Amino acid sequence: MKEKNPWYTPLTIIITVIGVIAIVALVTVAVLQNRPLLQKYKYGIVLDAGSSHTALYIYQWPAEKDNNTGRVEQKHSCKVTGKGISSYAAQPEKAGMSLTECMQEAEMVVPAKRHSETPLYLGATAGMRLLNIENRSASDQVFQAVEKALQSFPFSYQGARILSGQEEGAFGWVTVNYLDDRLKQGLETTGALDLGGASTQISFVSHDYDISESPSNSMTFRLYGNDYNLYTHSFLCYGKDQVLRMALAKQTQLGPSTILDPCFHPGYTTTRNYSSLYDSPCVSGRRPREAPTNFSHKGEGNFTKCQEVVKSLFNTTACKYSKCSFNGVFQPPLQGPFGAFSAYYYVMNFLNLTDTSIHLETVKNNLASYCATPWNQIKQMHLSNVKEKYLAEYCFSGTYILTLLTEGYNFTKETYSNIKFIKKIKGSDAGWTLGYMLNLTNMIPAEAPDSPPLPHAGYVSIVTVIAVLLFILLILSLRPVWPRCSKQPQIV
Numbered sequence: 001m002k003e004k005n006p007w008y009t010p011l012t013i014i015i016t017v018i019g020v021i022a023i024v025a026l027v028t029v030a031v032l033q034n035r036p037l038l039q040k041y042k043y044g045i046v047l048d049a050g051s052s053h054t055a056l057y058i059y060q061w062p063a064e065k066d067n068n069t070g071r072v073e074q075k076h077s078c079k080v081t082g083k084g085i086s087s088y089a090a091q092p093e094k095a096g097m098s099l100t101e102c103m104q105e106a107e108m109v110v111p112a113k114r115h116s117e118t119p120l121y122l123g124a125t126a127g128m129r130l131l132n133i134e135n136r137s138a139s140d141q142v143f144q145a146v147e148k149a150l151q152s153f154p155f156s157y158q159g160a161r162i163l164s165g166q167e168e169g170a171f172g173w174v175t176v177n178y179l180d181d182r183l184k185q186g187l188e189t190t191g192a193l194d195l196g197g198a199s200t201q202i203s204f205v206s207h208d209y210d211i212s213e214s215p216s217n218s219m220t221f222r223l224y225g226n227d228y229n230l231y232t233h234s235f236l237c238y239g240k241d242q243v244l245r246m247a248l249a250k251q252t253q254l255g256p257s258t259i260l261d262p263c264f265h266p267g268y269t270t271t272r273n274y275s276s277l278y279d280s281p282c283v284s285g286r287r288p289r290e291a292p293t294n295f296s297h298k299g300e301g302n303f304t305k306c307q308e309v310v311k312s313l314f315n316t317t318a319c320k321y322s323k324c325s326f327n328g329v330f331q332p333p334l335q336g337p338f339g340a341f342s343a344y345y346y347v348m349n350f351l352n353l354t355d356t357s358i359h360l361e362t363v364k365n366n367l368a369s370y371c372a373t374p375w376n377q378i379k380q381m382h383l384s385n386v387k388e389k390y391l392a393e394y395c396f397s398g399t400y401i402l403t404l405l406t407e408g409y410n411f412t413k414e415t416y417s418n419i420k421f422i423k424k425i426k427g428s429d430a431g432w433t434l435g436y437m438l439n440l441t442n443m444i445p446a447e448a449p450d451s452p453p454l455p456h457a458g459y460v461s462i463v464t465v466i467a468v469l470l471f472i473l474l475i476l477s478l479r480p481v482w483p484r485c486s487k488q489p490q491i492v
């Protein structure tokens with residue numbers, strides 16, 4: 001005779017089956033919901049039309065998260081061959097044509113089905129600011145040519161314009177702090193130091209900044225629920241190419257046929273043309289009356305003398321505010337860490353001087369011995385992998401950077417270590433372009449977006465655990481109808 005299992009009552013069997021099905025269903029949902037999905041992206045393109053060259057940046061962000069929660073990152077960059085668009089003043093159509101190769105690259109990088117919805121912006125900086133001052137109609141023609149070229153591509157063209165120096169500084173600051181996740185988390189922000197070819201920008205948040213003292217230097221933002229009162233200033237003509245013109249102008253005021261320049265290596269010699277040197281609004285007013293066509297530019301390699309030449313380009317005496325940087329420009333006390341990018345990085349990286357924990361005096365001594373190195377030796381060491389134009393100018397540029405930071409912005413030997421020379425942050429280039437796009441696409445919300453209290457996986461796990469517990473409780477609550485195990489086994 002077979003014994004009947006007390007658990008084999010119809011009620012307990014039904015409850016067990018339903019319970020098991022429910023748990024299996026919940027676990028399946030949890031697993032499926034957390035399976036990595038094939039990520040879909042949206043894209044944005046920004047062209048940085050700088051004074052020395054144009055660069056194209058493609059940004060991407062998760063398609064389902066463009067409501068301000070997905071992270072925007074740089075997907076691709078392309079350096080336009082040739083000079084900046086402002087150099088095409090005499091043949092504007094070539095400015096448009098110069099962008100073709102990079103634009104075609106963008107067509108390949110952005111998936112075809114996203115082309116028509118991908119915004120395309122062009123922002124021009126100090127090179128075009130100067131051309132606009134010098135020759136308004138030439139600047140307009142360059143823009144017309146550029147617009148025509150960009151409109152021929154299948155993207156959503158959003159316009160080309162000259163950024164103000166203030167915008168350039170502020171968007172650089174937004175980029176750095178966005179990439180560092182400082183804005184979303186409401187952390188102390190990093191100041192931004194940008195050195196271009198024709199202008200240079202300084203932007204930082206200072207708690208001691210009284211806007212009323214110089215309202216034109218202030219930009220206010222509300223980002224992710226936090227208010228920022230940003231100090232920013234752009235010095236036109238103080239980018240490293242224009243400041244070199246000013247330094248050469250200083251040394252050629254009497255129209256000599258030869259100059260011995262302390263900012264170039266001993267043994268360096270080249271012939272320069274007076275007309276080309278003075279062909280910029282930054283120096284055009286100072287052209288010597290009587291000068292030969294050319295002058296011979298020879299190097300001396302003396303850092304101390306070079307620093308004197310560079311210092312003479314800063315007016316540090318006139319200041320109608322409580323505190324100034326230089327040329328009578330208001331600047332509140334420096335505050336917090338700073339990221340220095342663009343030419344700051346190119347130059348200091350080449351000179352092996354990016355480590356700011358090294359004492360400022362040691363940095364200066366190292367630069368002094370680099371400047372004193374004969375030009376032949378420098379060429380032998382580096383000419384195979386560095387353009388001669390850049391190579392010849394590193395002594396000048398390094399001296400300018402140290403002088404700008406200390407004599408110009410008032411960094412001291414103590415605060416110098418607050419500066420970090422950077423090129424990229426988490427794979428994206430530091431510069432104004434990302435901040436510009438984030439602003440124009442409203443991708444940084446004024447208020448912090450609401451986020452669910454639990455991540456999805458946590459939510460599903462908790463529901464599963466609760467379901468299992470409820471099931472066990474149900475089984476236990478059915479105890480009264482459980483068959484008694486102690487009873488005599490039933491005879492079937």
Ligand SMILES: Nc1nc2c(ncn2[C@@H]2O[C@H](COP(=O)(O)OP(=O)(O)O)[C@@H](O)[C@H]2O)c(=O)[nH]1
Binds near residue numbers: 050053127347
């Ligand atoms: N040494 C060096 N200098 C560079 C490089 N790329 C650009 N520069 C110079 O750095 C300065 C700033 O360049 P960039 O950031 O492109 O500024 P912009 O052209 O004024 O917008 C200019 O004087 C450029 O000639 C590079 O790869 N190496």
